[in-house]
Amino acid sequence: MAKVARRNRQLEGQVESLRQPVEEGFVPPTYEDPSIQDAIDTVPQLVAWQYDPDAQDKFARAIEHDELLKVEPAWQNRPLADRLVEVTRRVLAEAAPAPQTQRKDPQAVIAAAPTQSPQQISDFKGGALPNKTEPDYSRMSDEEIIRSLPRM
Structure with a gap:
């Protein structure tokens, strides 16, 4: 009888250890509509992101992008x-590191810059020669400004 009692207590202990709350693990997001999960x-x-804790x-970022695409006219009927x-492409583009550009030596850039003067009007920004004939009104007195104005 003692053996049975000991074995009974041992089994009860095992059952109790199984009843202890199991630590909850990761639960991936699910959707009630099976067509969403199929998509x-x-x-x-x-799918890899959905099931990776x-x-x-x-x-979550993909869901945000999808919400934005739903209201864009170009994507509403797609x-x-x-x-x-498209959402996955955008999230991957956000996560991609920016391309590293090599910094050029300023002295080398200056040395390689063209030293030829402009040959035609299109060589100037805006397509016109700078106008040096206009007076600098900020350095003129009121009388000089009035004299420089065209007469009508």
């Missing part, structure tokens, strides 16, 4: 699968 399933990168920020492909 998401057509874009592998989006470390990529939930990207999945299929959901096409919209999700």
Whole structure:
């Protein structure tokens, strides 16, 4: 009888250890409408973000982009699968690091700059020669300004 009692207590202890609350793990976002999940399933990168706990920020960003595309006239009548492909492209573009441009040596840029003077009017910005004939009114007195004005 003692053996049975000990075995019973051992089994009760095992059952209690199984009843302890299990720490809740990651639960990916789900959708009641199966057509939405079917559309998401057509874009592998989006599915990967949906089920990866470390990529939930990207999945949330994709949802934000989709909400924006829904109201854009160019995307309103497009299929959901096409919209999700565009959403994924935009999120990937945001996450991509900016291309690194090599900084050029200022002295080398100056040395390589053309030293030839303008040959024709189109060489000037705005397509016209700078007008040096206008007086500098900021350095003139009132009488000089009045004398420089054209007479009618």
